[in-house]
Amino acid sequence: MEESAIGLFDRVVAPLGTGFCYTIWLFLAASILSLLVGFFAGLIKNYRLPIIHYLITGYVTIVRGTPFLLVLFIIYYVLPFFNIMVSSFAAGVLALIIHEGAYITEIVCGGIESIDKGQLEASYALGLNYFQKMRYVILPQAIKIMLPPLAGQMVLLIKATSIVSLIGLVEVTRVGRQLAQRGENPFLVFALVGVFYFIICYPVIDVSDRLERRFSQKNND
Amino acid sequence: MNYVFHWSIISRYSDYFYIALYNTFLLSVISIFLASIVGVVFAVIKTTGIRSLKMIARTYVVTIRSTPLLVQLYFIYFGLSYININIPSFWCGVLALTLNSGAYVAEIVRAGLESIPIGQIEASSALGLRKLQTMRYIILPQTLRKVIKPLTGQFTYLIKDTSILAAIGIYELTNTANIIHARTFRPIESFGIALACYLFLNLILMIGSKIIEQRVSLQK
Numbered sequence: 034m035e036e037s038a039i040g041l042f043d044r045v046v047a048p049l050g051t052g053f054c055y056t057i058w059l060f061l062a063a064s065i066l067s068l069l070v071g072f073f074a075g076l077i078k079n080y081r082l083p084i085i086h087y088l089i090t091g092y093v094t095i096v097r098g099t100p101f102l103l104v105l106f107i108i109y110y111v112l113p114f115f116n117i118m119v120s121s122f123a124a125g126v127l128a129l130i131i132h133e134g135a136y137i138t139e140i141v142c143g144g145i146e147s148i149d150k151g152q153l154e155a156s157y158a159l160g161l162n163y164f165q166k167m168r169y170v171i172l173p174q175a176i177k178i179m180l181p182p183l184a185g186q187m188v189l190l191i192k193a194t195s196i197v198s199l200i201g202l203v204e205v206t207r208v209g210r211q212l213a214q215r216g217e218n219p220f221l222v223f224a225l226v227g228v229f230y231f232i233i234c235y236p237v238i239d240v241s242d243r244l245e246r247r248f249s250q251k252n253n254d
Numbered sequence: 255m256n257y258v259f260h261w262s263i264i265s266r267y268s269d270y271f272y273i274a275l276y277n278t279f280l281l282s283v284i285s286i287f288l289a290s291i292v293g294v295v296f297a298v299i300k301t302t303g304i305r306s307l308k309m310i311a312r313t314y315v316v317t318i319r320s321t322p323l324l325v326q327l328y329f330i331y332f333g334l335s336y337i338n339i340n341i342p343s344f345w346c347g348v349l350a351l352t353l354n355s356g357a358y359v360a361e362i363v364r365a366g367l368e369s370i371p372i373g374q375i376e377a378s379s380a381l382g383l384r385k386l387q388t389m390r391y392i393i394l395p396q397t398l399r400k401v402i403k404p405l406t407g408q409f410t411y412l413i414k415d416t417s418i419l420a421a422i423g424i425y426e427l428t429n430t431a432n433i434i435h436a437r438t439f440r441p442i443e444s445f446g447i448a449l450a451c452y453l454f455l456n457l458i459l460m461i462g463s464k465i466i467e468q469r470v471s472l473q474k
Contacts, residue, residue: 098410098456099449100417102428107449110441114257188320195322199421206324210332219332227321227329234320 045217045225052208053229059122059194059204060233063129064187070130071137076167078142089138096135101193104128109200125197133190140186144179145171181248184241188234195230205229263438264447274430275451281344281416281426282455285351286409292352293359298389300360301367311360318357323418326350331422347419355412362404366397399470406463413455427451 078089096104108131109124119127148171156166198207209226213219264271299311318326327350334341370393378388420429431448435441 095449095453098414098453100414100428100452102417102420103431103445103448103452106428106432106435107441107445110435110445114441192322195324196418198324206322206328209325210328213328213332213336219329219336223325223329223332226325227317230322230325231317231320235316238316238319 045212045222048208048212049205049222049225049229052203052205055122055202055204056191056194056206056229059125059129059197059202060191062126063133063194064190066126067130067133067137067190068183070134072141074134074138075141075145078138079145093135093138096132097139099132101128101132102196102199104132105196105200121197121200121202124200125194125202128197129190129193132193133186136186136189137183140179140182141175144175147178148174178248181241181245184237184244188237188241191233192230257442259443260438260440261443263434263440263443267434267438267444270425270430270434271427271447271451274425274427274448275455277344277424278413278416278426278451279455281347281351281419281424282409282413284348285355285412285416288348288352289355289359289412290405292356293363296356296360297363297367300364315357315360318354319361323350323354323415324421326354327418327422343419343422343424346422347416347424351412351415351419354415355408358408358411359405362401362408363397365404366401367393369400370396395470399472402463402467402470406459409459410456413459414452417452 074089074092077085078093080086105124105128108128109119109121112119112124152170152174153166156170161170194204195206198204198210201207203211205226209222212222296311296314299307300315303311327347330350330353331343331346334346374392374396375388378392383391416426417428419426420432423429425433427448431444434444438444
């Protein structure tokens with residue numbers, strides 16, 4: 034059966050494009066917020082306040098052993114019991130923050146800890162307070178170390194947005210599934226869906242790999 | 255707060271959870287085993303192979319790393335039934351997990367292989383070992399020591415990723431917890447037990463990797 038390219042575009046590509054916009058929105062909201070949460074949680078964990086330190090360590094340990102889908106289900110189905118109604122989009126953003134925030138916390142905390150102790154002592158000797166020390170001495174150096182794993186984490190985050198389709202958010206993977214169930218060629222549909230993710234993920238992976246290689250070369254020299 | 259706990263649902267539905275735990279365990283073990291084989295094969299191709307094979311390996315790893323597991327799973331699940339190959343969804347899940355994890359394992363093993371100094375290979379050829387023997391007795395044992403930690407991390411991801419197979423209706427932990435939640439309307443209990451099971455499985459993996467790490471380490 035012959036069919037025009039325009040017909041195929043209307044049936045498959047256009048709905049996928051709409052779904053892709055949702056994926057992007059979800060990614061933007063979740064990435065900005067989880068970076069914020071992870072950054073501050075990492076700083077607090079590094080500061081080693083007695084009880085809060087253990088709370089954050091416990092949070093990171095539990096989340097890192099739990100599948101994202103389970104976190105998502107818990108948020109989506111448990112919150113209504115406490116009279117908090119969440120849309121699937123809001124539940125997705127919240128679950129992504131909780132899940133990815135834990136990993137980012139570890140990256141930030143690890144990055145700060147990797148800075149040489151002499152730098153800390155030198156900034157005390159110079160009479161800098163905590164914020165000055167962080168702002169002018171530690172963070173500028175730590176950012177370089179944190180960048181490759183953070184980029185890798187962002188790739189994991191955008192891939193995790195596909196799972197939010199399982200609570201009914203109509204983003205690109207969900208649209209693909211609907212099209213496949215409607216009888217479109219699943220190879221074509223999911224190859225296209227894959228291309229959407231590929232366009233975003235591949236450049237980030239590439240940059241992250243290059244940065245990592247450059248740092249490891251520098252360390253070996 | 256108007257949530258009333260009914261922990262009795264766990265004992266009432268314990269059979270379901272046993273089956274779910276068993277399924278998740280089985281999926282994880284089979285996929286870890288197969289992904290290790292796929293990963294080592296592609297890693298060896300990438301380091302020693304012919305240029306065209308290298309290209310295939312590179313394309314495979316890049317494609318898998320840049321797309322979500324769920325999309326790969328749908329590609330296999332809907333794709334296979336579209337061309338009239340009907341395999342149980344359990345094995346679709348294993349296939350997707352294996353291909354997905356295999357790419358990451360390949361990257362880890364490749365990094366491990368490349369970290370072996372060239373002097374080792376030269377020394378073994380000076381001893382008159384053949385290529386396969388060099389691989390088997392010199393390079394792989396040293397690589398194993400280096401890759402155990404990152405591989406454990408990757409397999410932790412794999413165990414967690416088995417939850418995504420709920421999307422194609424496999425009765426593993428997350429899907430079962432969701433079904434029991436739908437029947438009993440008690441999400442905290444049913445998802446809580448699933449969460450505990452995942453932590454338990456990851457604990458087993460961690461202990462296992464510690465034991466292997468101790469057995470292959472040089473310091474006894």
